[in-house]
Amino acid sequence: MSSLFGARVQRVEDDRLIRGHGAYLDDLGPDALAAAFVRSPLAHARITDIDVSGALKVPGLVAIYTYQDLPARLAEPLPLLIPHPALTHGRTPYALANGEVNHVGEAIVMVVAADRYLAEDAADLIDVSYEPLPAVVGLDAARAAEHLVHDDVPGNRAANAVQEHGDTAAAIAAAPHVLELDLEIERSASTPLEGRGVLARWEEQQKRLVVWTSTQTSTGVRAAVAAKLGLDLSQVDVITPDVGGGFGVKIVHPWPEEVLVPWAAQQLGKPVKFTEDRREHFIASAHERGQQHHVTVGYDHEGRILGLDVRFWHDNGAYVPYGLIVPIVTSTQLLGPYKPGAYRVEFDSLYTNTVLVTPYRGAGRPHGCFVMERTMDAIAAELGLDRTLVRERNFIQPGEMPYDQGLIFQDGRPLIYDSGDYPALLTKIKDLVGWEKFAPLKEAAAAEGRRIGIGLACYVEGTGVGPYEGGHVVVETSGKVKVATGLTSQGQGHQTILAQLVADELGVPLADVEVVTGDTRRFGYAVGTFASRTAVMSGSAVTLAARKAKEKALRVAAEAMEVSPADLEIIDGIVQVRGDPDSGISLGTVAVLSNPLRYAFDEAAKAATQFAGGGDMSRPPVAPDDEPGIEGRAYFSPVRSTFASGMHAAIVETDPDTAEITILRYCVVHDCGKLINPQIVEGQIHGGVAQGVGGALYERMAYDETGQLVNASFMDFLMPYASEVPREIEIDHLETPSPLNPLGIKGAGEAGVIPGAAVLAAAIEDAEAIPIRSMPLSPSDLFELRRRDR
């Protein structure tokens, strides 16, 4: 591999963003009409009347739409994107409420006006009458099913799913030791700094729709909008502008606003824009993480797990448009680097009258990791063994790769780990944090009246989920290389890493490569950005596309230079005979030669016209099996996911009086295969760790018993500031290449967040000697645990 792969290249995205020249959704369409929504103030109610008369006098009002105004396709429930055989009672929302609301924040009326202030004026004057219904809030209420969220869903149960590998009941019955644990994780949310937003323009004369949306999947939105508006795909362009963070919530599509705004633009013949505000983002987008788990584990005297049974309950909120991805991921990724003798997992996915639940960075893995790692620590405590020793004894060994866990993963394919070296990771993390040297530190601290504790947590993360991504590379006659891939970017630095790969493959300077993502005009086939898949999927695809373009360039150059393509190389954008820099012609010239023209519009074109001379007069200018131009298009579709892994260790201090929890050290060892850009990977880890810390110590969605989200603002929802994150995140890498893609890489985007709750629970438990079974843990929670433990 040549020079750019693995280099700490500065991001090409940064220049426009730090100058304030980025173009996020609300920066576009300055003259568009503004949409605002009347949203339900109640968690569960029947709508008995909607009186819009008060709003009609608002100056600047353009239109008011309720469910009754929607055409047939838009009046159907929104799609259930990912069906599953176990999802027997899937329910999705209407674009605008049809007679009933099931969570605070559900959209009921859309108002369009000259600007957002006026649209909100009108929305405030719309009078909706409700007949309140009992609200089902929290997993206890959902499981009790005293009241139902949806009348036709018994037990509030959207799905029940079971997977088993081996005879778990028999293995546990035969085990010398058995433990049972109840473990819980509360709700948090992606919470990007930019909320959702959509802008649409209908071009009546051309009968075409252009949609800009802050999404993680432009092709998904395009297909959904076309279906809902009865348009052909070729009539719809969806463009993803700069996106101010996603973390999962923007993979959901179509949001009600994503179909309503384009439809309104079509109806009104004017551009319409919706920009979500912060409160709306809390109550009208999506959350994640709320789950209760009951673990029964049988193990031997050495701590080896003989049988593991996990029963859990997943709070899916009011609707399940994204199917069962989160609980399926928990149920499969829970196993981490371990190989229990037998494993059975069963979950219920339950409705509640709260905001819907869809993947948030980690997507079910943090909960699974929490369950597995708490179980490991509990076994170690019961047996009086070192916590790392118990883990080591349960590890899958490098020689056992590829390792089949005997389950079906979230992509519907077998859960087979492709590669990894867990014992090596453990050695690294123990060295990094100083595991063996901690006991004297703890004693010394105790002598000063201080409480410190150490913990660690391990995880395996399925990344680079299929089915496919594609890439297109074209060399312009200027020598500039234009690259497109269909999936979208939300700040991960995709333009940089994809440019690194293409520049390497083609042999051109990085500055000559320009990458576009998430624009259906440039690339129409794509899946989206989730499951840490961009580097693996689009990275592989653009590499293969660049390889094709290079082959073509070498063939065209070889013909012109009358040498064999095998004798040529491309260095710094110059095609030359190997080792002979004087022989070269520029890639731009090769692009000129590849495209025979009739018209000369500039000097380069003049050289390519049919009167420019040269060529075999007995052959057509473009051979029957050839095409003009230096281009490559390729797709990458792996047989299954590739599995990254890692381990975190933390040292915390808890205040004996106030129960304040301080992270003294936070260490990460991470294996995502070969690193394209270590600086970007480390940035992803930093951000993930901060979200993990947030989820472990600060963030929770505080619903009251009536279903009101009482902390729906940045004042009350405690997202970490700089003061809450570890002072330094110490990172070490292991590089175990994946055999499943041409680059040997694995995904890195989500890893940082996965073990956060698990590792901090372990460290706090070590400091306090009180079992920690539920996260997040605030100082008040810890104070209460101490009081009960007394």
Added chain:
Amino acid sequence: MSSAAGELHSGEQHGEELHEVRLTVNGSARTARVPARRLLSDCIRHDLRLTGTHVGCEHGVCGACTILLDGRPVRSCLLLAVSADGADITTVEGLAAPDGTLSPVQQAFTECHGLQCGFCTPGFLTTITAGLQAVPDPDDEQAREMIGGNLCRCTGYQNILASVHRAAEIIRERAASNGSGTGQPAAATPAGPA
């Protein structure tokens, strides 16, 4: 569906009285005619069409909309445009020198990977620009304090803190190579009372 149309009178729009607001923005005199309730953040973004200033929460907590108003970092979502009449404002678009040279803070963010999605970044850049004027050589604690009121969901703040230190260093480097001055480009030097 129902509809109505707003009428445009001189001095008012959609039934709202308009007020003239005169501002100096990034060194240029600008005028906007806005309703009394228009937020300064919306005025900057939508009336002056300087969309580099971002709005992340509209309640003054996230800091993405931070601008320099008469040299001081303020949250433009917590001010009405009319209340800023006569003010001198620097937004993220005004941080680089007129010739395009990045300001020390901008330069540091690029070098240290101090941004990912970039949405919160303008607020950090303006906040740190002012912060380094007050505390030119911050230690770790002071750097943390400097950015302690701004939210970022992407970076975990590690590289933003590194950027604060690097920016301080760049200011010193530039001052040394210029032989004098702060190393800050003119447009980024907040005017007004110290």
